Amino acid sequence: MMIKKPTVIDLFCGAGGLSLGFKHAGYDVLCGVDNDEPSLDTYEYNLDCLGLNEDLYDEKNAIKDIENQINNAEVDVIIAGPPCQGFSLTGCRNLDDTRNKLYLAVVHAVEYFKPKAFLIENVPGIATLYKGKVKEQILNSFEELGYATSVTKKPLLATDYGVPQNRRRMFFVGFRKDLNYGYFKFPKPILDSENYITCAEAISDLPSLEDTLGENISNYTKKPESNYQKKMRENSELLYNHVATNHTDEVKWVISQVPEGGNHKDLPKGVGDSRKFNEAWTRYHSKKPSKTIDTGHRNHFHYKYNRVPTVRENARLQSFPDTFVFLGTKTQQNRQVGNAVPPLLAQNLAEAMKKHLVFGKKSEKIKTTIQSTLD
Template identity: 40%
Template sequence: MVKKKNTFKVIDIFSGAGGLSLGLTWAGLDVICAVDNNEFAVKTYQKNFEHPILCEDMKNISKGKLFSKVNFKDEEVDVLVGGPPCQGFSIRRRGSDTDPRNELILEYVRLVQEIRPKLFLVENVPGILGKRGENFLNEILKLEHEGYLIKTKILDASDYGVPQNRKRVFIVGEKLLEGKSFFEFPKEDEKVGKKMTVREALEDLPSPLESHKDHPTVPNHKREKISEINQLRISYVPQGGGREYIPEHLQLECHKKASVEKAGHRYSYGRLAWDEPAGTITARFDSFTRGKFAHPEENRTITLREGARLQSFPDDFEFIGSKVEVAKQIGNAVPPLLAKVLGECLTRALIKRNRKIN
């Protein structure tokens, strides 16, 4: 169970299972409340944190509802954080540029306007900076008319100790204090010298049971059943390779017709490499048919716990739900180690603000 540490108060909306909350807590911030509308993510969050979480549609959330939940009256929230659903902005998503999930960013902006935190942080995919995200990014930028300075940066989780290449956009708004801002993104010298590899992240984990039962000591570490033909297919794939190594007579018809480079097919039936960081852990990493999610040596998909480790979750962080639900929680999370780095940046800014006031 994660313990609270200091007096800088944070509310985490669109919290999911709690990757962002966990990292911010590691940085010493006091997450006082969270909100998400996925019942399984909420159960996971409740399992791992002491503070309350609301299972609500964000459209039904208001400042009054949040503050009553944590018995707040007029106290000021220091930081509002959240990662609104990002799939609508993904450059890999096919179809129309219009996606109803994108509108949840407007709910985030509304809550910033209601709560007026000293700082706010938004996490999303780099696609939000492109055509699909232009209108919604502009809504965030409008907060500059309400006294916030907006800063944006793309960070790669592998630069901060996470064993995974994962680029995400972080947007931070700071309420100007006497015309000044104090928040700064992590500097170059805060990056790790050597990136963590899959081997360093996974090698000490016992192999999941051949019986496909839950592991007796490691939560969420279960070998999933796969068909004999998929076991045969993946057996041809070397470390770091993909479906191009599978003999033609075993390939799916759709793969025979598609270029290896074609979006949506390139990394399917892929295998992780021991001595490199993993690729991005997605919400569907529970099957190597959807990406480079096969174990480096064994002919199987990585377990949910192995995926959680590649996201930098500790082993005592237990996930609740079906295989699909847990994979979604893990894949959608902000890696806690990256969140910790951002939490330290937020803390430094808040301390400087206090010194300015005092």
């Protein structure tokens, strides 16, 4: 039975959504690796662990640097969210796109450190792109390294795991075959559609900013209005990153004509013609989870107010606690939030992986005996 906290390194860590989820699940996060300095600033500030600026295109040197920086510590788990632009349905979808090959940096890191397990997160399009060739290539790469690798049969939906956002993502999880853990089973949903966390349950307590742009550090003006808000506000005395965008009067006029839950299709003829794509002029619905948070923050709007959500509101919709402070410019902060894995989704996966690391193929009797040590 594993006694010590399992150790983790996070590749393509961004601001640290995956790392935060694993940390909350009881892992010891050794370091995060990325080449975006503002994201690493946010990562180190909040995770209280090392953020390494490394170019994972140059994986051989990067892996050596990682090993030196963690003082040759044993790595139990490697987690990673390689850039998804090449795989994404909105990207160029080119199999030869170098961004599509960045998962090989994860493969080589797994080959070098030989962790007990790994996890890779990516967009849904990776499963079907080029008739499944990309997915098959990823699975084969890790199977050849001696890992029993599982992939989600369909994208996991973040709302199923307590996140107030309809975000879908694919996950690959592998465990070393020689350690006899067997194949991993992904965690079952903890919520059904009748009990999803809604936008209002996530952000209704935050100041409206109707008459002000707000400040990067401010005070709460309301008490929590839902259990989710109470959870997000634990140990937080001040409100960070809640600053409104200074829209033009014309933009606010267009937004004002979009009904709750509506989009550009609901606008009068000739209004908002500058944006006509699927997600354009989308207003959230207070009684539903949000759409997928993106990095551009220009297409989605508050369910009640005529503005885009603030960084803090989007962070709430991603399940980042209010104690998690985003650094850099507002554009950089929005990118960090949009690129992140929702911490609550990551935590559910991390907890399931932790149990698998302990139980593997062991008997139900052993499970019953030591279950309490994992709760």
